[in-house]
Amino acid sequence: MKTNYLLPNKYKLLGWPLFIFGLIGGIFISVSNFETTGPSIKVLSIYSESFIDSKNHFFKVIENEILDEIIAVFIIIGGLIVGFSKEKVEDEFIYKLRKDSLVWAIIFNYVILLFTILFIYDLAFFDVLVYNMFTPLIFFIIRFNFLKRKANSHDE
């Protein structure tokens, strides 16, 4: 099966640790109510809004605590690598499983988001938005690995 967007299989060795560390870090800062923030460094902000005077700033260097950024990058890059690296034997059936999982993940994610839009309000909804940045990818990876395992288990 020729596909032009899949990474070689060996990238999974890099993707899984990144993804797992990212998820553990993500759970950790969620539990600590986003109060663990890591080191503070100067970063380039293309667009920012000041808390004090609500003024918009463009292309300004600001100070930012970067633990949450690091964790988000780990989850996204790790997740993309895990989800979009070739299997040991990459063929059309695996390709179909991957596509089906993607469709499933998008629909499932938006059904849950719809539910939270209707039933979760105030600051709690901010948490929903944070998690929703990662859930499509996470649902996709879980579903894909579940389908692969299922295809593996019913033997001759």
Next chain:
Amino acid sequence: MTNNIKVQRAIHNMTQADLAEKISVSRQTINAMEKNKYVPSTVLALKISKLFKVLVEDLFILEEND
């Protein structure tokens, strides 16, 4: 659609893994096809029928609801 892959495999005395290797797909793909859970692409169907030296029509059979 149904198929005779399992029968042909038995005739040629091949395991799922043997067949998978010969046509360079995973064993799960063979398994899914034999269980009628996966309809292979034309390319794969042709590869299998070529390997077993039978017509595609004799290997894959349309059903009424197709």
